[in-house]
Amino acid sequence: MPDVRAPAGGAPGARAPGPAVRATDLRVVRGGRRGTLALDGVTLTVPSGVIVGVLGPSGSGKSTLLRAIVGVQVITSGSIEVLGLPAGSTGLRRRLGYVTQAPSVYGDLTVQRNLRYLGAVVGAPASDVGRVLDEVDLVDCAHRRVDSLSGGQRSRVSLAAALLGTPELLVLDEPTVGLDPVLRRDLWDLFGRLRERGTTLLVSSHVMDEATRCDRLLLLRDGHVIADDTLPGLLARTGTSDVDAAFLALIEGQPPNGRGS
Numbered sequence: 001m002p003d004v005r006a007p008a009g010g011a012p013g014a015r016a017p018g019p020a021v022r023a024t025d026l027r028v029v030r031g032g033r034r035g036t037l038a039l040d041g042v043t044l045t046v047p048s049g050v051i052v053g054v055l056g057p058s059g060s061g062k063s064t065l066l067r068a069i070v071g072v073q074v075i076t077s078g079s080i081e082v083l084g085l086p087a088g089s090t091g092l093r094r095r096l097g098y099v100t101q102a103p104s105v106y107g108d109l110t111v112q113r114n115l116r117y118l119g120a121v122v123g124a125p126a127s128d129v130g131r132v133l134d135e136v137d138l139v140d141c142a143h144r145r146v147d148s149l150s151g152g153q154r155s156r157v158s159l160a161a162a163l164l165g166t167p168e169l170l171v172l173d174e175p176t177v178g179l180d181p182v183l184r185r186d187l188w189d190l191f192g193r194l195r196e197r198g199t200t201l202l203v204s205s206h207v208m209d210e211a212t213r214c215d216r217l218l219l220l221r222d223g224h225v226i227a228d229d230t231l232p233g234l235l236a237r238t239g240t241s242d243v244d245a246a247f248l249a250l251i252e253g254q255p256p257n258g259r260g261s
């Protein structure tokens, strides 16, 4: 299944008041009853109109948190509200864009046909196809089959699909994996432009230096949020000069498994 997304509803510029996401004491067990406690009492608020970086080591719960926010993850307890509605509500389908780590477009169709099809599914105007191709810098690849593209190009097609309909909240799970430094920079520039027009972005990464491009950071470890702060706030609080060092300083103050704060 491609990205579980939804195009923007309402008039341009009409944004939901209040935070984009509010989670309270969220617990998620993955893999059945005897499975893994992937999120363990997560409480957080994501303000609207900002870029929030969701950072943490592999297995810390980043994807699970994003899945819970877009409503594709069964939660065990707690609550999660997105754009003022319970996560997973039908009313959110047209207001969210979600890009997973897995390919989310059809390999045997051209880029343009994918976008036309996915745009029609979410009710985006036909003119959106040209706009999103331009935004992800894939105009020259419009008529190529997706399975002939490089990995980086393919992930930009998925991102283009998520931009169809101008969603209010974009949830991107490790969108820069496998991209070279130039493409990564271009993508972060695009995220900045999207933020300027009022979109809220939640972007997961385990590349800590991408933190410098975010307005706020959520640091996860073993299913816990160990920091929810701006980068300057985080560095000041930990007396460190980069996110890696801040992360280490935070976990050094915790018991094993990060069950401390």
Ligand SMILES: Nc1ncnc2c1ncn2[C@@H]1O[C@H](COP(=O)(O)OP(=O)(O)OP(=O)(O)O)[C@@H](O)[C@H]1O
Pocket: 030, 031, 032, 035, 036, 037, 038, 056, 057, 058, 059, 060, 061, 062, 063, 064, 065, 206
């Ligand atoms: N389908 C699943 N069944 C059982 N356990 C799972 C499943 N998916 C994830 N988990 C477990 O849930 C925990 C959180 O995983 P999650 O994928 O959310 O982490 P992540 O921070 O996104 O990792 P990565 O950076 O490697 O993608 C991990 O312990 C993982 O092993």
